[in-house]
Amino acid sequence: MPLSGKPGFVGQEKDAKGIPILLGGTKEINAINGVNLVTGIDKRIQLLIEKKLVEGVEKYGAKGGSITVINPFTGVVMAMASTPKYDPAKYWQFNNELFRNPVISNSFEPGSIIKPIVMAAALDG
Secondary structure (H helix, E strand, O other): OEEOOEOOEEEEOEOOOOOEOOOOOEEEEOOEOOEEOOOOOOHHHHHHHHHHHHHHHHHHOOOOEEEEEEOOOOOOEEEEEEEOOOOHHHHHHOOHHHHOOHHHHOOOOOHHHHHHHHHHHHHHO
16 A cells, blocks of 8 residues: 655745746755555454454453554564454544554553563473
């Protein structure tokens, strides 16, 4: 999916007849090229985790939750979901806090969940 760039601009002072004034000021803004964006999002996985996340939050009465699925061999994010979320078609009806992605914007202290990871790494090594 291409992300469009921005056009450039060259402006120059002109007299009443529209003729450029040689000693007048000029303003130049360079154009910015667009870029191609490549993602690893898998639509099937994305839809599945969104459904399972809502089910889990409802089942356990949680205030919210997040799921991220990453390919362990490439590090590509295959799916990411958080709830509660807002409806982009009706964004003005929602609190500003819902506009942030908690997976990448909130800090998280791993605490005791890091212990099994360290143990698994030790057993694997």
